[in-house]
Amino acid sequence: xxxxxxxxxxxxxxxxxxxDVLKAGAVGLGAAMTGCARGANAPHAGQPRxxxxxxxxxCDQLGLDAIAAHGWPDAKxxxxxxxxxxxxxxxxxxxxxPVCSPARSSxxxxxxxxxxxxxxxGRPIHASRPNLGQWLRPQGYETVYCGKWHLPGxxxxxxxxxxxxxxxAGQGDLLDTAVSNACAAWIRNRPREKPYLMVASFMQPxxxxxxxxxxGNRMPxxxxxxxxxxxxxxxxxxxxHASEPEAPEVLARHVVRTYSEDMWRYYLYLYARQVEMxxxxxxxxxxxxxxxxxxxxxxxAFTSDHGDGRARHLHVSKWYPYxxxxxxxxxxxxxxxxxxxxxxxxxxxxxxxxMPTLCDYAGVEPPDGCGGLSLRPLLEGRGTPWRKFVVSEWxxxxxxxxxxxxxxxxxxxxxxxxxxxxKADPWEMRNAHKDPALAAVLARHRKLLAEYQTxxxxxxxxxxxxxxxxxxxxxxxxxx
Amino acid sequence: xEPDPNDSLERYPLRSLVTTLRTYKPxxxxxDTAGSWDQTWGVYTLAGRVATARPVGSLTLRRRVGGKxxxxxxxxxxxxxxxxxxxxxxxxxxxxxxxxxxxxxTFQIDLLDTAGKPVPHxxxxxxxxxxxxxxxxxxxxxxxxxxxxxPYTVNWCLFDAVQRLPREKTKPLAFTLIDHFDQPKPETxxxxxxxxxxxxxxxxxxxxxxYEQFGRGNVPWVYWVDEAGRLLFVVAGLEGYVLRExxxx
Numbered sequence: 001x002x003x004x005x006x007x008x009x010x011x012x013x014x015x016x017x018x019x020d021v022l023k024a025g026a027v028g029l030g031a032a033m034t035g036c037a038r039g040a041n042a043p044h045a046g047q048p049r050x051x052x053x054x055x056x057x058x059c060d061q062l063g064l065d066a067i068a069a070h071g072w073p074d075a076k077x078x079x080x081x082x083x084x085x086x087x088x089x090x091x092x093x094x095x096x097x098p099v100c101s102p103a104r105s106s107x108x109x110x111x112x113x114x115x116x117x118x119x120x121x122g123r124p125i126h127a128s129r130p131n132l133g134q135w136l137r138p139q140g141y142e143t144v145y146c147g148k149w150h151l152p153g154x155x156x157x158x159x160x161x162x163x164x165x166x167x168x169a170g171q172g173d174l175l176d177t178a179v180s181n182a183c184a185a186w187i188r189n190r191p192r193e194k195p196y197l198m199v200a201s202f203m204q205p206x207x208x209x210x211x212x213x214x215x216g217n218r219m220p221x222x223x224x225x226x227x228x229x230x231x232x233x234x235x236x237x238x239x240x241h242a243s244e245p246e247a248p249e250v251l252a253r254h255v256v257r258t259y260s261e262d263m264w265r266y267y268l269y270l271y272a273r274q275v276e277m278x279x280x281x282x283x284x285x286x287x288x289x290x291x292x293x294x295x296x297x298x299x300x301a302f303t304s305d306h307g308d309g310r311a312r313h314l315h316v317s318k319w320y321p322y323x324x325x326x327x328x329x330x331x332x333x334x335x336x337x338x339x340x341x342x343x344x345x346x347x348x349x350x351x352x353x354x355m356p357t358l359c360d361y362a363g364v365e366p367p368d369g370c371g372g373l374s375l376r377p378l379l380e381g382r383g384t385p386w387r388k389f390v391v392s393e394w395x396x397x398x399x400x401x402x403x404x405x406x407x408x409x410x411x412x413x414x415x416x417x418x419x420x421x422x423k424a425d426p427w428e429m430r431n432a433h434k435d436p437a438l439a440a441v442l443a444r445h446r447k448l449l450a451e452y453q454t455x456x457x458x459x460x461x462x463x464x465x466x467x468x469x470x471x472x473x474x475x476x477x478x479x480x
Numbered sequence: 481x482e483p484d485p486n487d488s489l490e491r492y493p494l495r496s497l498v499t500t501l502r503t504y505k506p507x508x509x510x511x512d513t514a515g516s517w518d519q520t521w522g523v524y525t526l527a528g529r530v531a532t533a534r535p536v537g538s539l540t541l542r543r544r545v546g547g548k549x550x551x552x553x554x555x556x557x558x559x560x561x562x563x564x565x566x567x568x569x570x571x572x573x574x575x576x577x578x579x580x581x582x583x584x585x586t587f588q589i590d591l592l593d594t595a596g597k598p599v600p601h602x603x604x605x606x607x608x609x610x611x612x613x614x615x616x617x618x619x620x621x622x623x624x625x626x627x628x629x630x631p632y633t634v635n636w637c638l639f640d641a642v643q644r645l646p647r648e649k650t651k652p653l654a655f656t657l658i659d660h661f662d663q664p665k666p667e668t669x670x671x672x673x674x675x676x677x678x679x680x681x682x683x684x685x686x687x688x689x690x691y692e693q694f695g696r697g698n699v700p701w702v703y704w705v706d707e708a709g710r711l712l713f714v715v716a717g718l719e720g721y722v723l724r725e726x727x728x729x
Contacts, residue, residue, distance in 0.1 A: 076696055157562040157594075165599055167591060169561030171527045173699070173718040177660045178565050181589050184600045188621045189601040207699075207718060210527055218496060218526070226492040227692055227700055229652075229671065277699035280663040291622035 022408040041046035051300040053198040054141070054332060054358045055187075056132070057285065058107060059278050060100065060148060060172070060206035061318065063307030064093060064327035066275050074235040075272040079283030080331075083302055087333025090349045094402060095306045097393040098318045098325035100148045103305035103351055108132050108151070110355030110370035113393050117462035120396060124152045126459045130367050132355055133161025139364045140440075142194040143185060147179040147201030152465035164197070170276060171210060172203030180281035184288035197358070202281055205274035208308060209317060211267060225262040235266035235272060238312045240427035245313075247418060247431065248411035250395060255314045264311045270311060299361045301354060304328040304442060312378060313428070321400040321409040321418065322428055326392050332357070338379040347378055348390045353424050369457055391452055397421075401449045419445070439467045486679050493702060493715045494678065496526045499533065500722055501679060506686045506712055507726050512645035513709035514575070516544045517729035521639075521711075523558060524720035529605060531720045537565075539721060543640055543729065552582070554636050562590045563599065569661060571637060579633040579655055579670075580641035584609045587661045593644035606662065617662050626664050631655035636672065638693070639721075643709040647689040657695055668695025678704065678713075688712060 015111035039113040039442050055063040066072050069081035070089070096106035102113035108131040113119050117126035125131060133218070141413050148154055155169035165186060167178040183200045211218050220226045241264070250367065259267070282302070285449075289298050307313030307325045318325040318465030359366040360374040377384040392400040397412035409418040409451065419433040419442050432438050484502075487495040490593070494501075537558030544551045549572065556567040567589050571582035573657030589604040606619045632655050633641065645653075652671035659665050673690040678700040680686050688704040701716040714721040 150597075155561045160694045164562070165591070165602060166560060166562030168558075168563075168565060169719050170525055174525055174527070178560070178589075178591070180597070181604050181660075182591050185602045185604045187587075188619075191601075191605075218493065220492050221487060221495065222489045224489050226489055227694070229669075229692065229716060230694060230700070233694070238665045270699050273697060276665070280659065280665065280697050284663070287622070287624060291624075318497060 051195045055300045056199045057302045059202045059304045061308045062304035075275040077279040079279045090330040091345045093330035094390045096351045098306035105349045107354045110372040114458045116457045119461045122152045122465045123462040142196040144198045170205045175279045176202045185286040204278035208271045221261045235268040241458040243429040245431040248414035297332040302331040350390045504680045511708040520725040521721040526718045566590045580637040581633045634658045642703045664698035
């Protein structure tokens with residue numbers, strides 16, 4: 001399908017090629033030549049001489065519209081709302097792969113999962129791909145990581161490029177408060193000689209996996225509502241709850257048919273509470289930045305690795321190409337540098353864009369071959385040509401290509417493709433891949449995807465740490 | 481194999497502790513929950529379907545009553561991946577307050593590495609005072625004010641309060657939960673749920689009363705107290721607590 005190589009195939013640094021433009025998802029050379037693509041980051045007029053601190057907050061399994069400020073009425077999120085109102089939020093924001101490790105590898109490197117070697121959970125980033133810490137530490141940044149990593153270990157005592165604050169392991173309910181306390185204390189107490197890059201990586205609302213999936217299921221055992229007093233507080237079901245559009249066979253495995261309506265609504269209730277837990281811990285970090293007197297000198301970026309099914313399409317969890325799994329928040333705030341109260345509903349952005357954006361604010365070019373675009377021109381209200389599509393991977397063999405109006409998804413070896421008109425059908429209830437009126441649209445999206453794939457610098461998947469063979473019991477040595 | 485009676489909707493979410501309860505020997509005899517006492521719970525992780533086999537830490541509460549006031553000392557110690565977290569707090573309030581509401585508290589959080597050394601720059605030391613509906617939380621760098629309209633309390637104070645609540649259906653208590661000493665979570669309610677018989681070691685049972693707590697920013701918590709009021713078990717989201725020691729001071 002694609003040529004596999006470990007070598008960089010990009011031309012000389014700074015030289016923009018057609019391949020670069022395709023990879024950036026732009027249709028003309030203009031985008032790649034504006035300085036926002038491929039890291040041609042000249043200093044911007046009016047840029048303060050001091051380099052800002054960079055606080056990247058990554059959470060786990062938070063869908064784009066699971067925040068009150070993004071329209072979800074069932075959770076109260078005053079701190080995330082504070083971030084939205086104080087910065088710029090991107091509504092067309094996409095995970096590069098709606099599952100933990102692959103998406104995280106993109107956030108940390110600016111490359112697609114097939115380029116980082118992290119095509120499933122529990123794999124390390126390919127040694128040839130520097131992460132944010134490895135890239136910014138030599139540039140004078142103090143780099144600190146706290147919380148979930150999952151590349152490959154969920155929690156690691158050592159991470160290349162970062163000093164690690166060991167705030168624990170486990171699920172969000174057990175961990176996130178320790179993460180926020182440690183990060184907040186560090187922000188307030190740290191020595192001030194250098195600017196910092198801190199990654200605060202929260203687990204919530206991933207805890208929902210411990211209620212709603214097969215492993216470790218803590219949902220009520222006999223399909224009832226365990227707390228009658230909650231009945232009038234349960235959220236309603238989404239309009240596409242029972243929708244099952246024609247889809248590749250692999251998606252059928254993720255449809256949940258055993259829940260009663262009470263259970264679905266209880267599931268949503270729990271998810272909302274877990275989002276609120278995350279919100280409280282984000283609030284602690286925002287307060288710490290304010291208390292340190294560094295609000296206007298700290299670029300805060302907030303995103304998630306992927307979303308959650310949230311009872312849409314009879315789904316829980318992630319792994320599939322629907323909006324609830326693929327769309328994630330991307331919020332950036334820094335009063336005085338980033339436009340406040342800006343809601344960007346048009347630009348297609350990606351987890352790929354985190355690395356080049358933070359590099360841009362640090363005054364550093366991103367690594368060669370980084371596939372993302374700096375969001376900085378958009379954050380500062382400067383017009384710039386932008387990509388025309390974004391691509392996500394799903395379940396190793398699946399791909400999603402999203403243009404402003406359409407979503408195209410395919411799964412290698414399955415004849416059923418998916419095509420949704422996202423303007424006419426935002427809840428993805430009608431797969432239009434057989435609609436003769438959209439045959440040309442389908443063909444164009446296939447072609448865009450095929451062309452895009454040829455631009456990727458694919459590496460062999462790195463070795464998974466999650467499926468190790470069990471060690472054989474040691475036999476006693478002879479004579480003992 | 482017979483299903484474990486603790487693993488049922490009726491007793492939900494006790495199923496999280498089924499393995500632990502099979503070997504659990506509850507304390508017995510009278511206990512003055514309104515007096516001075518020391519209690520220690522094992523802390524369990526409930527990330528899977530049931531609790532970890534061994535506790536990952538402990539919580540000790542020391543309640544001391546002097547006249548109309550009470551002091552609650554908290555010591556929480558949990559093993560982490562790559563270290564330990566230790567929390568120490570002292571909370572002061574009225575001895576007869578139904579929510580064990582503190583009117584002032586101090587707390588300290590230490591993060592230790594595997595060698596037991598503090599992780600640099602990560603210590604939290606704060607103190608809180610409450611006046612006219614405002615909680616003021618201070619440390620060396622920050623003064624934060626939280627307005628609370630109406631009743632409030634701190635999470636582990638509820639481990640104390642629930643031991644003295646009526647063991648029958650009454651109007652739910654509504655309050656703002658100050659979680660982890662500084663995170664306000666409004667619209668929290670605590671209510672009597674029902675009497676519940678819990679299976680324990682040796683095929684025996686213990687009579688308990690269950691209370692349920694709902695609110696913003698927390699999944700449901702359930703508390704089980706015995707007939708004397710001792711708090712035997714708590715399932716607080718993905719953290720479980722099982723009473724190990726309980727003695728009058």
